[in-house]
Amino acid sequence: MSAKIKKYAGEEVRSADMKEGKVPTVRYRPKARYVWSAGIAMSRFLTELKNGKIIASTCNECGRIMVPPRAFCEQCFKPTDGWTYVKDTGTVNTYSVSFIAGDASRIKEPIIVAVIDIDGASPGMGILHTIQEIDWKKVKFGMKVKAVWKPEKERTGAITDIKYFKPM
């Protein structure tokens, strides 16, 4: 019917007019806050981060060493079997360079974002983190990187206890 339809509904308004209240609007700002239990597996992971270590969980059926660790293997659909420490080094699987923040505003210093496959875990077991101490134009796929940890006293049991990864 596309070719037969003469008029499509829709009346455009300017976003600026909405924000400035020049067209009839109503407003609301949610005040909810969230606190999540880290859960069975990730509580251990976060505690180990505080100790300056990365821990993986293992599944004896598929043989995978999994980072981030999990309480159950999603492929074999059974409880994981154990824990093992992996290294705080890894390989750049993919990366990108962000020039904008979450609200799409520009940021001054670009952030190098990467999926880093962790050494000692099964192939392709990566985590998301940032890379620093290198010009973004010099980052390469397959580059080896190492975690830069916060000083022990400043760690809180969070993925940001690793400040960033740097080239090895």
Next chain:
Amino acid sequence: MFGKKRVAVVGAGLTLFRRNLKETGREMCYEAAKMALDSAGLTLKDIGSVAYGSAPDAFDGIHMKGENMTDSSGAWRKPFSRVYVGGGTGVFTADAGWWHVASGLFDTCLVVAEEKMSSCYPHPAYAFTTIFDPIMDRPHGTTLIWIFSLEMHRYMHVHGIKKEQIALVSVKNKRNALDHPCAQLGAKITVEDVLNSEIMCWPVQRLDISPTSDGAAAVVLASEDVAKKITDNPVWIDGVGWCIDSTYWTNRDLYYPDYVECAARMAYKMASIKNPPKEIDVAEPYDPFDYKELHHMEGLLLCKKGEAPKLTEEGVTQRDGDLPINPSGGLLGVGNPIAAAGLMKVCEIFWQLRGEAGKRQVPGDPRTGVAQAWGDLMQYGSVIVMRR
């Protein structure tokens, strides 16, 4: 045949897609649904059930938005269901409508998809920051564009694809959209314009991305016996498919969408399609970013892995090419009110197969088309195969 009954699309409706529409989500839904009903020559009394789709509630700030949209979707005192699979919602809503009718439960189903992204400010992109894992991803300030740029870069790296090749998709789709009456961003641009546009998150630049939009789309589905009474020109839904990969997205190789292939194989098997590039005449793969059209052509088995950029360079995917891809103008050109954008693709295939796409009509009397959407955490594919 799968299901108890063969199902046809018998009507379609669409609103304008714009950055900011005065209409509320409800009003947009009504307009699209009413247009779809009118185009089928039906009234709400003729409708058995309603399937509604929209992506994150966070844009509207109305939690359980489905309930907010029921009246406007024509669901007053009817069996109503909302489906939600992120960006994959639009096509999946049509898939859901299909099973309402194919099961034999209903003779007709009104399928409505809507998105109003403009309500969230300072920028709708901010709503996406709450989709990420709170332990591993959010503390970094992760955004949607981060993860898509990671995927695009991985895809480029594995196949040795250049930005210039990918930019051709944006050039093509924005140009196609000039012929779409609802389009938000139809334009004549060049590869250089794309390459010189503002860097958002390298390798993603401003003109690699679809806009944020308000808009709604709708289709009317009917069982075979009912469809034949409504129209001489039904378009059959001969295959549906959907599949999801692991939410541990950093544990997957992002260079290829296995889940799209899985969904496509499900739909092709249902439609008895053995050789997709030969048997499919027109396709509307999901293109929120230019590289995604290429990624999804490969996932849909329309070409070999890594081959989509070459076909694009050769002009195969132009509207008058051997395999027209996104003749509507896609999300890059028509706009991206997420769930509505997916269903817009189903509308486009409907119009293309009926020969009613006007200036956008692909030549060669197309008989078989496919639409596809993609969503959740880069992990979900929904597919629909339609035939005249």
